[in-house]
Amino acid sequence: MNQLKMLSTALIMSSKLSPSAIERSFKQRKIKASDALHYTNTENLKMAAVQLELREYNTLDNYIDHMQDLVRQAAEGGAQLVSFPEYTGLLPIMISPLFRQVAEDCISHLRYEELGPMMEGISFFKEHLSDLLFNCFYNTFALLANRYHLYIQAGSTLIYSRGKLYERSFLFDPEGEVILEQDKLTLSEREQCLGLAAGEDLEVASTPLGKISVLLGNDSFQFEPAKLAHGLGAQILLCPVAPRCTESIAPHCCGPLMRCQERMLFSVVSCLVGSFGGFDFRAQSGLFGPYAASRLPSGVCMQSNNTQHTSVVVGRFNLSRLHPSLDLYTSDTNPAIYAQLEAAYRNLQVPPPKSNPS
Numbered sequence: 001m002n003q004l005k006m007l008s009t010a011l012i013m014s015s016k017l018s019p020s021a022i023e024r025s026f027k028q029r030k031i032k033a034s035d036a037l038h039y040t041n042t043e044n045l046k047m048a049a050v051q052l053e054l055r056e057y058n059t060l061d062n063y064i065d066h067m068q069d070l071v072r073q074a075a076e077g078g079a080q081l082v083s084f085p086e087y088t089g090l091l092p093i094m095i096s097p098l099f100r101q102v103a104e105d106c107i108s109h110l111r112y113e114e115l116g117p118m119m120e121g122i123s124f125f126k127e128h129l130s131d132l133l134f135n136c137f138y139n140t141f142a143l144l145a146n147r148y149h150l151y152i153q154a155g156s157t158l159i160y161s162r163g164k165l166y167e168r169s170f171l172f173d174p175e176g177e178v179i180l181e182q183d184k185l186t187l188s189e190r191e192q193c194l195g196l197a198a199g200e201d202l203e204v205a206s207t208p209l210g211k212i213s214v215l216l217g218n219d220s221f222q223f224e225p226a227k228l229a230h231g232l233g234a235q236i237l238l239c240p241v242a243p244r245c246t247e248s249i250a251p252h253c254c255g256p257l258m259r260c261q262e263r264m265l266f267s268v269v270s271c272l273v274g275s276f277g278g279f280d281f282r283a284q285s286g287l288f289g290p291y292a293a294s295r296l297p298s299g300v301c302m303q304s305n306n307t308q309h310t311s312v313v314v315g316r317f318n319l320s321r322l323h324p325s326l327d328l329y330t331s332d333t334n335p336a337i338y339a340q341l342e343a344a345y346r347n348l349q350v351p352p353p354k355s356n357p358s
Contacts, residue, residue: 003124009098010128016060017092017136025064026143033149034075037174040208042319047236047268048074048082051285051304051311054274057095064140070312071144071152077314080209081151085272085285086167086217086240089137089157093129107277115193122165122194130160138170146176151207153238155270156184156216164197169214169240171205180205184216185225202228210235210319217242220269221255223262230263235319237267241283257288257299264290266301266317273308282307286315293321 015021036046050070057063074082093099102121109117134157141154156169171180183199184191202225205212213229213236220226220239229237239256256267271283286303288294294301302315 005098006102006124007128009096010132013096013099014132016095017132019135019139021060022064022136022139022143025061026147029064029068029147031068031147033147034079035149036075036078036080037149037151037208040080042210045209045317045319046078046080046314047287047317048077048079049268049270049285049287049302049304049313049315050074050082050084051271051273051283051306051309051313052085052088053308053310054091054272054276054281055094056100057091060092060095060136063092063095063136067140067144070310071148071150073312074314075148075150077312079150079314081153081212081238081268083153083238083268083270084141084155084240085270086156086169086242087158087272088155088240090133092133092136099129104277107279110190111277111279113190118194125158126160126165130158130165133157134159141170142172142176142178145172145174149174151209153214153240153268153270155240158196165195166197166199167191167216168199169216169238171212171214171238173207179207180212180214182214182216184219186218186222188218202232204229204232204234206233210317212236212238214238214240215256215259216240220259220267223259226259226263226265230265235265235322236317237265239267239269241269241271260288260290260299264293264322266290266293266319266322273310280308285311285313287313287317289317290322293318 071082093103106118106121137157141152145152152172154170156167159166159168167184169182170178173179180203182203185199187196187198211233213234215225215237256269259265260267266289268287269285271285273281273283284304284307287301288299289301291297291299302313304311304313
């Protein structure tokens with residue numbers, strides 16, 4: 001790694017991706033605010049899951065154009081909330097040809113378990129790129145939420161904070177303010193080796209669209225985070241998922257889909273797809289719900305029609321169908337079993353009381 005060249009590139013990028021440069025870019029854009037949130041009805045919510053194909057960006061404007069186009073498509077479809085994939089916050093790195101090549105090399109090293117070169121890249125990221133990429137990502141999505149007047153879950157990014165590296169997601173309200181920050185809770189062995197720190201709390205945001213939690217990456221494939229979210233009152237899980245090198249797309253939806261059945265929740269799954277670092281990433285974004293609360297018995301409310309290209313999937317949720325009477329753990333009644341249990345307990349011998357030792 002040519003350290004001097006990397007440092008000079010980071011310095012140049014810091015001026016190109018500054019908050020003032022982002023503000024100037026947005027001032028040149030004619031954005032029509034959505035009216036989807038003028039009236040909300042929890043029996044007819046519209047959510048959008050973004051399936052985002054990786055691409056190169058030559059300039060900041062190209063990057064913002066891409067993000068804006070995705071939000072525009074969701075707004076035109078009537079969506080009130082837009083959910084982006086995991087690691088969307090790292091995409092500004094694609095503006096620099098040098099850092100794009102470094103990122104491709106890192107993916108290759110990670111793929112083949114070459115953690116030594118990866119650790120060198122992580123160290124440089126912490127010191128020189130973390131704040132730079134975060135500011136670009138944060139300001140872009142805050143302005144998109146504000147200008148389109150929508151809730152936007154902006155995927156996630158890597159943040160170096162208090163001496164630790166976290167993967168963190170942000171949910172913006174229609175004013176462009178953050179109403180929920182969520183760190184990834186369950187880390188893979190590979191993420192732990194790279195020095196990522198796990199989050200300690202799970203947050204729930206109360207909105208006119210219902211109570212919302214974010215389960216990042218592996219969190220939506222684990223039983224416990226969804227159980228905790230449900231216990232805190234969550235009705236909708238936003239599940240940003242990172243790309244995986246696999247021929248099967250089943251893993252991308254089976255986790256969130258199962259969480260919907262176990263806890264009577266709706267989920268929005270958004271994925272990164274495309275080719276990067278010599279690998280093809282496939283996934284299928286969509287909206288899922290409990291079998292009994294969705295139109296189709298499969299639990300799929302709406303799903304992308306492809307696994308490799310950009311797609312914005314807009315579907316509807318009806319929160320009234322999450323009534324506790326539909327809970328899989330309480331709705332199945334069998335009078336014969338109750339009769340047997342009653343008879344068994346009625347015939348139990350009552351043990352004699354224990355005498356106090358003298």
